[in-house]
Amino acid sequence: MTDEEWEQLPPLEAGCMRAVQTLVIGGGIVGLACALRLQAAGQQVLLIERERLAAGASRGNAGALAFSDVLPLASPGILRQAPRWLLDPLGPLSLRPTYAPAMLPWLWQFWRASQPARVAASTQAQAALLAQSAAEWPALLRLAGAQDQLHDGGNLHLYDSEAQWRAAQASWAQRAEYGIAFQNLEGADALAALQPGLNPALRHGVFVPHWQTVDDPLRLCHSLAQAFVARGGRLARAEAQTLLRESRGLMLQLADGSLLLAQRVLLCAGPWSHRLAASLGERFPLEAERGYNTTLPPGAFPLQRQLTFPGHGFVVTPIAGGVRVGGAVEFAGLEAAPNYARADAMLARARRFLPGLRTEGGTQWMGCRPSLPDSLPVIGPSPADDRLFYAFGHGHLGLTQAAATARLAADWVLAQGRPPAAFAPSRFL
Template sequence: MSDSQWELLPPLPHGGKRAVQTLVIGGGIVGLACALRLQSAGQQVLLIEHERLAAGASRGNAGALAFADVLPLASPGILRQAPRWLLDPLGPLSLRPAYTPAMLPWLWKFWRASRPARVAASTQAQAMLLAQSAAEWPALLRLAGAESQLRDGGNLHLYDNAAQWRAALAGWEQRAAHGVAFQAIEGSHPIAALQPGLNPAIQHAVFTPHWQTVEDPLLLCRSLAQAFLARGGRLARASARSLLPEARGLLLQLGDDSLLLAQRVLLCAGPWSHRLAASLGERFPLETERGYNTTLPPGAFALRRQLSFPGHGFVVTPIAGGVRVGGAVEFAGLRAAPNYARADAMLAKARRFLPGLRTDGGTQWMGCRPSLPDSLPVIGPSPADGRLFYAFGHGHLGLTQAAATAALATAWATTQALPPTAFAPSRFL
């Protein structure tokens, strides 16, 4: 595909009631992974996207295959930290006052999902999905011809005070119980051996050797799309408005009032997915966690691997030869204007922890992560119509979990195999 195709996909031809075998709605990493796997399994697939491919979080994320992130965000630990974070308008967590009433139902469900029994079940499900993704990503990369885009090197979680470190150790032991390998490190010298140039005041770290990153998440999405097209898949620009069941399939009404008839539909539209599901009467508590970053040009810092700062909610990642500084969570809905002061605040913190970081010449970005209150995605057929398959709500782990989601979707489309019940849409309906 040319760069111009990436900026604006060719529109779907208007008129008539057109029929397709398998329709994928959403051109982010999850939709592209599903489309490629389905096309490779012998399905005839059309993928539609209302804007451009990888337009949202799939374009600007931190590029991590975070197989160690088995602990759900919905947990007592996050609840304990949230009040302190919310007091800082530019801190790791922000809730815009005008959006608070709309968030209350989601926050109530998040609180309920943070009870110990629910957290244990969510952790088990998350670990299962991440393990499957770790097993599936090599095959997906081979399909896309993108094996060279994978970067080994692990991740260094850094704690700038002893209190943060002590509070984090219990979580690391929980990860170990689910097979996550890690090394606890104390002292600035052994930490500097893994990443020179850090502020020597950082005395505590955890190294996860099996954490991986990709060269550039946008480049990876392009590779998936090119492989999909090479196998006969089709891409088009179209806006999905509503779904209507018919005897012959699912009828999709598009934004221009034209119609598409599909034998099966995969809904992978990220933070917009719940709007289309609602046309079938299925309402999901899907919210958007807005994240910010700044991508600095090559030469900004000699970064050996991804660095995480859990106490401050951001990461520093090598991306396409440069450095990306980003993360944090802002609840403000899909339409509010970006507040790039949040990106500036993270960049200033990164400079404090990496004194040699050159912060000039960066490009700022904001994107929306689709998140459900129990920190697990919805993966499975719709209770309203079994020809519709939901695959959305991956939160911070869309890139990481895309390969497993694609495998589960393909198994459903080809053998009617159902995903694990932990991800079933019915848990919200």
């Protein structure tokens, strides 16, 4: 389903009340994956989205299935690097001064989650979820008829210096404990064998062979939606406003005054999810990690695979025949205007590392990743009402973890199991 087809969908009839079996709120990759998986399990599903399919981070992300990213962002290493990064307003991490007071509670919880015992538990939970997602993605792609959209090129992490590369070895050793395969590389020739055209000053890297990418995350979302509709699923443009508990089910009031009565509801609205959860009195420390990128047209650079520059917080990815340069983190809330100077800065750095990169003709983008302070998503039934299932807060790993989240949601609906306690909403409530 393309953007044009989405725009032709009629909105739900204003002022009426409709009854549905299973309602999914949110048309990003997590919501679409859940809807398709539930439908395959025999559920009658309605998915509503207030803007358009894949309107947020699902539209413009780097397209990676990053199964090796088992280490949470909340960690002592990030705490040590954050002050240096924050000194650069266009660096990998930025906090707008006017937003700093609103961020203090989240930052406090992030600091607590970065203590060694908490990090160890979060890493174990993250690794288990990623392993489950790696096992579930092939089946989800088959449901969507999108097997040809996945590629096995691996990922090449590139380091500015030998000191930076050696400092990263501890984190790679941690990944190895969870079965993550990688290969250390030294010398410009070793790097050029995997990616010609690099700046010869780059002489140290790590290659991750089991890293996968998709052609285009937006195309993948559209494929999931198309398969969902073809099997009888319903999509609708509607803005969810308030959830109410009733004996007959969960009542959702829409912005136009219409009502939806559902036997069960899955809340998958990304960085906006906490606002709807608050209508039931459940408050989550969810923040928007704003990311930026520039997508360059075909011919910009002969990119062989995804490249990651850990010291600079960005990646370079083959997307839809072109090249996407993006990443970094900005905390400024959901409503602040984009600062595309951040995208420009990443593009300039990419040009330094890839001297042959043609930077003209690009399209800039900004999207918000839903981020919780312990770097783990919320996946599980609401403590207030177990007819409501939360599935949000995946941070940088929404695309990667969508298949596992969908399976956990289906198991809950079919009463075949509950998600692991590490992702329970009650940890914040």
